[in-house]
Amino acid sequence: MSLPATASPTYPPGQHPDLPPPPGSAGVVGWLRANLFSSVFNTALTFVSVWLIYEFVTAAIDWFVLEAVWEAGSRVDCRKQGDGACWAVIATRVDQFVYGFYPADQRWRPVLTFVLLFPALAPVLFDRTPYRSQLLWFSLAYPALGAWLIHGGLGLPVVDTDAYGGFLLTMILGVTGIVASLPLGILLALGRQSQLLVVRVLCVTFIEVVRGVPLITLLFIASTMLNYFLPPGTNFDLLIRVLIMVTLFAAAYLAEAVRGGLQAISRGQYEAADSLGLSYWKKTWLITLPQALKIAIPGMVNVFIGLYKDSTLVVIIGLLDPLGVARAVLADAKWNGLSNETYLFIALFFFMSCFAMSRYSLWLEGRLSVGDR
């Protein structure tokens, strides 16, 4: 397109109407050109990717949906009906995958606890939640309420911890671990920055030792040898022992995330607080900690995601988390060999929850950094 040289000499300066962009540089075509076909190499990459996606997606749809079997009595039965995934194995055991061996007539309790988790979380996660200050009291009471609902007592029939399993157990481990490790992790981080030599050395030792060993060794300690360190005859619940270990483990990692935040705020903040004559705890609570936590949030969410994922390790010491249920299902002669179906089903659950957490962290990071400017 060339400029009509003779038709428009009469526009006053600055009044010329906008010309359309050159063809092929805007809109869908322009986008395609810039992002997929900008050079020969790029075009080749595009074709290779399209081919890969096509192959993968068609195969996946076939296996997951089109040739999948939804109802069958056993693996052999499944294979007679189709070559795809045998979802029947999940369908027949879905209750165990969700609740473990939680008694069927009491399952409203974990369901209610799970539903109540949302109003408890909302005011913590989103600062524009309506009635936030009132709801925060509910959040504070939630751990005790949830523990009562799931475990029972005070009018509700008690359900033993052996019966907890499946995704219910994952949620119990994840939520308890996060709630309990947060204060401990903050204290450890403060201790690591302390002026007092003894406190500092103790905190550093604890953090480095816990971070230096695999979680599985701590879980072994919880399951096999914790009783040696307690007075003879003491014996308490395996789930509680595991929860303690998971909490200590997460707290050490959390402490490092918080320390990053504490080191990132400017020295002037500490000095200003000192010159105002604030005591250590007032300085920490009012000045340094709020700023440090804000900076540390992305790192902390990463620790929480890690804790949540690591909760699967309890299968190795015999708790019945989703992987434990999977192990039991696959050991069943009727269903053995269907590991792909069971593990992919569990992977989907973990992917959804972890992806949600990491998206939340990104969103929050964006919001907080806006506030900084």
Added chain:
Amino acid sequence: MSYRLPGVVQPTDRPGPPPGPAFSLGSLWYDEAVRGVAIQILVLLGVFATVAWMIANVVANFAILDKTFGFEFLWLPANYDINQTLIEYTNRDTHLRAAAVGLINTGLVAFLGIIVATVLGFLVGIFRLSENWLVSRLAYCYVEFTRNTPVLLLILLWHGIFINTLPHPRQAMTIGGATFLTNRGFYVPKPVFESGFEWVTLALAAAIVGAILVHRHVRRVREATGRQLPGGWISAALIVGLPGLTYAAVGASLSFDVPELQGFNFEGGLYLTPELVALTWALAFYTSGFIAENVRAGILAVDKGQIEASQALGLPRRRVLRLVILPQSLRVIVPPLTSQYLDLTKNSSLAIAIGYVDLVGTLGGITLNQTGREIECMMLVMLVYLAISLGISMFMNWYNRRVRLVER
């Protein structure tokens, strides 16, 4: 308020210090130094009391169970077999040697996993930054899937795929007729070194030393005169040529033992158990997602001005990458990279879930169950892992100091 001359001090302005209260124990609480010491002594006492209490409990429990504490069991015969041993081992050997076999197996998985994870991670990280929208989206999906799935689940999933989905040896999948993938494990050609091959190895070592010297010289010349010598080509020629020539001179000293199907299984070649392959691959798959994000962050962290400045100086594209982008992004990439390596090594302890016999499987598993020495075994296992982590973090601190940005 009446006006006063600045600097003129009226006698009434400066009251003397108020008469201090008489010394009392309570006033010590407000003395920061005294309080600090007091808190530390209290904390120390508390820790000592707890530890003493725990030790007393252990002693009491051991007395009840009639157990003793000690490491002499390490020199007793282990009496169990290990299915993958890189050093000589029979079930007559000691528990200590079994633990060493386990540690070497841990090392093997960690080493292989780290190599695969690094290559994959760098590739995906670079794809993630590709100008091509589709490629970067694909890399994004890969990263999100690997990072948001528990590593234990991935290990079990891949192990399941390898033993349930791959064909029997008789219908083995093959790569080039020499490598076979079956549900009993992988069979790959095994290099056989004959006499004379040590010269080739020596030549390779000499070539590497030579390449380092060339690199230093090239750098010295560049820094002194600005001339860029073709150091890369010379090094490449050295590393390929010297061992190649030696190989040709000594005569064929290397051959491959290719696995062959005999009856129901393969004979010859190098046999990799499905556990080793599944564990290595799952750990690498999981870690590569994290490495890709580190690589991406590192490359993005290089200031745009640096790249523009080097282009303005007329540096060619490859040299911009090698001399400007790479050194600066490595400074950002390496610290998290080492901690990923550390995580991979620690995660290799999950081997126990699929029956790969590593340190946790030997010392922390079978030995522990056979001897009943829970405390001793777990202490040793934790000490080994702790030593590895502290070693790696010391290296990381050293590296950080070396590459730290020197600012004026």
